[in-house]
Amino acid sequence: MTSFRNIDTLLMLVITKSTDKKMARQVSYLKAENQILRSRLPARIILTQREKNRLIRFAKNLGSALNELATIVHPSTIRVWIREQSGNKKKQPKRGRPRTAEQIEKLIVKLAKDTDWGYTRILGELKKLGVQSVTRNTVKNILKRNVYETGPKRAPGMWDEFIKRHAKTMWQCDLFSKKIVSRTGLLDVFVLVFLNIETRRVYISPATYKPDQAWMVEQAEAFIRHTKSERLSCKILMHDNDGKYSKPFLAVFADQKIKTQRTALRSPNTVAFVERFAQTIEQECLDRFIVFGEAHVSLLCTEFGEHYHRARPHQSLENELIQKPLSKTGKKSGCSVDSIRISDIRCQERLGGMLKSYSRRAA
Template sequence: MSLSIVTTLVRNLIKVPSAVLRSRVAKDAEVLALRHENAVLRRQIARVRYEPADRIWLAALSRFVPRERWRQTFTITPTTLLAWHRQLIARKWTFTRHRRPGRPSTAPAVKQLILRLAQENSTWGHRRIQGELARLGYPIAPSAVWEILHPAGIDPAPQRSGPTWRQFLTAQAHGIIAADFLHLDTISLKRLYALIFIEHGTRRVHLAGVTAHPTAAWTVQQARNLAMTQGRRLEPLRFFLRDRDSKYTRSFDAVFEADDVEILLSPPQAPKANAICERVVGTLRRELLDRMLIYNEAHARAVLAEYLRHYNGHRPHQSRQQLPPDGAEPATPATVTNLQAHRIRRQRLLGGLINQYQRTA
């Protein structure tokens, strides 16, 4: 019962003693005046709106007025007055605030999980999602899953669109390797060229070699060296992505085609078509080459090799959930560690240009 209803009832109860103590003539006169006023109001107003406090007050007064006098005393019908009284009794003896009718609603966490499964798996219908939930320990009816998907605007599985570009490229990335040339200038303004390969699926970078005069024969030899050193690592690869540089000859392509790898050529003057290689080149420049002076080919080869060991074995990558390219996915999620019980050790690389941190007991 709200505060306004209680206030109205208390105000009306205070008026009762004053009405009882008045003389009979005065009360009869006041009753006649109120009846006349009610008659006038009935002629002018089609329907009277009663607040909950008004209904409670009239229902309580009806217990003291003979039933045959209700029609003359109250502006409402006896049926309405009795209905109000039944509602008061029902509100007293029922506990609808403590329970809701019907079966309990689905927990919000389960609803979010259902929507997540539908968004991540475009071919799953409501029955397939219901089966996956049952396997995870969330028993739920297939109809309940459909009632959650439908208001969210998720169509049945056959009517949904196919995978997004992100999903499509992620699925294809595990079978793609790309190549690109990186140029760098020494302290004597001599230009060097480094050939790098990168696996799209793992983001692992391979340094093929560094030279001042990259020829077609040199490029073919670097491809052969990569195929020999990697061995079985090239078997899952299905596509090799490169630009249309003249140094990539037919002999270069034949090295990869021998392992059933299809050659993909990027459009002319379209570096975004080989975006992952371009991003690696940008990372090498920002984190290494723009912060260090290169003396000669040997120095460039040693510096790039040391940095790529850090890049492949330690540096976290957002596309791999902050794991390095050579790092395996953890069996259990990482947990918060008490740093006071462990020490964090720093390892300096490239003369302190790059730092690696490891936890020690």
């Protein structure tokens, strides 16, 4: 008798188990189908109260399974509906930081009005006065709300004003390298660039394998001859801390009464203009070629220099050319048109079409 009971129990367990598996497969199918249907619907679905009540009725006893099943609305939203319906809605704690006291906000506005300080300096002054309850972002947001600049107003002695005052006669130089293919493998070829901050005009040296002291001095002298022949003014030359800017190199400029300024350590932004040009010539020209020697690098740099000055618009110059072509009257050409035919446009190419520029066909 006992054996029969055991068999019945085992049989019921098998049947129950198979039923659970079948139901699980059905639920999985319905979930997949529901997800497909949901993807066809708009991002937000507005439910009626009757539809909400229906969801609440079936969701009450689902427990944590609701997290996997709910798709039309977020599971936490359904739980809020359930609490509201049952009358057991709990008070949620007020989130976020309390609003800054009115007197403190007035003090921040007064400091901003009376001084040229930025929000960090104002925060320091508040800390000195014993106000510890405000944060950096609080001061910043109060300044924005009251239409004050969040950054300090730059005084005449600050770096950006110095750059603006001397941009016309200030040049920056930078030495960059390019990997080239040789019989012995990959080698570095070096190029020295000088750039004027105001006009963005550049002088590019010939390439070399060995940028030794003699070569650097030779390029300095060639640059000075270039500025004189082009009637370009150079009174300040900035450079980084590379050891190749030796005393004989700097002496060439001192002889011409040109002040040389070495940048501070770990401050690459000080010579950002010329470094940006080095990045431009690499990305737009040198990196697109397999280079086979210093003569090849010099040719690529020369061609890009012509393109850079005479054919490439510059955002920093309001998309104007550095050197505009002259018209027949000897004046710089340029006109405004409302429409133009494609047949009137011609394309100039350099380096096998790698560098392109466009102009209007002559009338």
